[in-house]
Amino acid sequence: MSKVKYYYDSETLSYRKIERKKRTTVKYIALFLMASALFGFFFVILASQFIESPKERELKRELQNMALQYDILNQRMEDAFAALENVEERDNAIYRLYFEANPIPEEQRRAGFGGINRYKKFEGFDNSKLIGESNKRLDILEKAIVVQSKSLDEIKILAADKEKFLQAIPAIQPVNNENLTRMASGYGYRTDPFTKVRKFHYGMDFTAPRGTPIYASGDGVVTRADNSASGYGKHIRIDHGYGYVSLYAHLYKYNVRKNQRVKRGDLIGYVGSTGRSEAPHLHYEVFKDGERINPINFYYGNLSAKEYERLLQKASLENQSLD
Structure with missing residues (x-):
């Protein structure tokens, strides 16, 4: 009241x-x-x-959680970059070097994105810098992975070509050691058996009994199997590709025909003494880009170190050739 x-x-x-x-x-x-x-x-x-309202507290927790998730994402990207850098280092220092390909420069692997600001949409928020930088790093990582993926595709092709190249090189002795009487003459100046004049001998002479098997020294295609070349008698030429050609002369008979594809180690003919020859033997030559080169440098495929050393010593002797 x-x-x-x-x-x-x-x-x-x-x-x-x-x-x-x-x-x-x-x-x-x-x-x-x-x-x-x-x-x-x-x-x-x-x-x-x-004083925060329940809604504000909920939004604040969501923002804190988002910032935490971006921190975790950045750490995972750090780990991904570290793993990718390891692959890139091997790619440049081993794979591309081995296959004679130019290394990919760092600026190409880590290139950003020019032009318009693609991260403008992240501006104006509390964590704009964090979000923008995370998206930028993610874009760079994705691009680096694409570059590395393309590089590995290229390495795969180069590896296939390298394997094909290694198989094509005339890399084995065309006559087995157990079938040889001796290695009669090597590449270099030798005495002609008919004129007794010192002249350059462009191949290697392997003496063996008539009918001794002769093997292809590398993969390739038979371009000639005839006796129409002066002095060689019955002979075979194999085009190995990459500028390499091998020649097998003074054969007794052929085991291949022109345009036939052969593999390294295939039986292609037999030792004889046709053409300008003093005794049964195989005269063997190797051409690179049309020029005769020393076949002694290509016997790593089927000779041991000691066998190769002995062959090298014999081939260096200046004696009389058999053709």
Whole structure:
């Protein structure tokens, strides 16, 4: 119950009850409500600066979790870059070097993306820098993986070509050691058996009984199997590709025909003494880009180190050739 207030009336010398007008009451109520509203408004504003709502706390946790996930993503990208760098190092220092391919420069592997700012959409947020940098590094990583993948595709092709090349090189002795009587003459100046004049001997002479098997020294295609070349008698020429050609002369008979494809070690003919020959033997030559080269450099395919050393010593002797 509200208190009743009085005032002293000096004219009547008595206390009189104070009567509050309704207008005044409404005014006080309006002022109270306005003050309360203003207080509530400022309280909400101040509270919002210092007190988090459940929704704000949830959003803050989501942002913190997102930042954590980006940190984890960056660490995983670091690990991926480290693994990729290991592959790139082997690619440049081993694979591409072995297959005689130019190394891929670092700026090509780690090239960014020019032109428009593709990361502008990440600007204007609390973690814009983190998000933008993470996406940029991810793009560089993806591009580096594509470059490395293409490089490995190239290495695969080069490896296949290298294997084909290694099989094509005339790399074995065309007559087995057990079938040889001796290695009669090597590459270099020798005495002609007919004129007794010192002249250059462009092949190697392997003496063996008539009918001794002769083997292809590398993969290739038979381009000639005839006796129409002066001095060679019955002879065979094999084109190995890559500029290599091998020649087998003074044969007794052939075991191949022109345009036939042969593999290293295939039986192609037999030792004889046809043409300009003093005794049964195989005259063997190797050409590279049309020039005769020393066949002694190509016997790594079927000779041991000691056998090769003995052959090298015999081939270096300046004696009389058999053709």
